[in-house]
Amino acid sequence: MAMACCKNDTKLMRMAAKEAQNGIRKGFGGPFGAVVAKGGIVIAKASNEVLRTNDPTMHAEINAIRKASKKLHTFDLAGCVLYSSCMPCPMCLAAIKWANIKTVYYGATAKDADEIGFRDEIFYGELSIDKIQNLELIQCEREVCLEPFVTWAAKSDKIGY
Helix, strand or coil: CECCCCHHHHHHHHHHHHHHHHHHHHCCCCCCEEEEEECCEEEEEEECCHHHHCCCCCCHHHHHHHHHHHHHCCCCCCCEEEEEEECCCHHHHHHHHHCCCCEEEEEECHHHHHHCCCCHHHHHHHCCHHHCCCCEEEECCHHHHHHHHHHHHHCCCCCCC
16 A cells, blocks of 8 residues: 655665665675664664575565564564565565564565566465455555665676575
């Protein structure tokens, strides 16, 4: 669902997009970045690190959740909000639910990711996202979050996964 972001949400979404760009530049992974905030204050930020670690679970959202949990010394991130440069994949949505995060802002869509070679649409086709309960998904700053996708699509030495 597309809706306007407040000024702080826009700032945090742009931070997630910047994390995605940084991750691409460093060769860490695909065009994905995430930020966990509480009360508008950044707790953690991360990029995708699948290529750097050879670990298919090192998605930006999961990396940000891990960092936030470590910093806050708890697995329960209730009261935190996650900002993701792209609609979280089903694996990341499960991690978000396990962390008790109730609100996620995202930029690019699963279809956008699919269009540059990622398999999000396939996974969503196999699962029923409309049955996810107690989680508010808010699309925000899509155009800014598509910038890392353009960088990724133009990258001549990218490794698909």
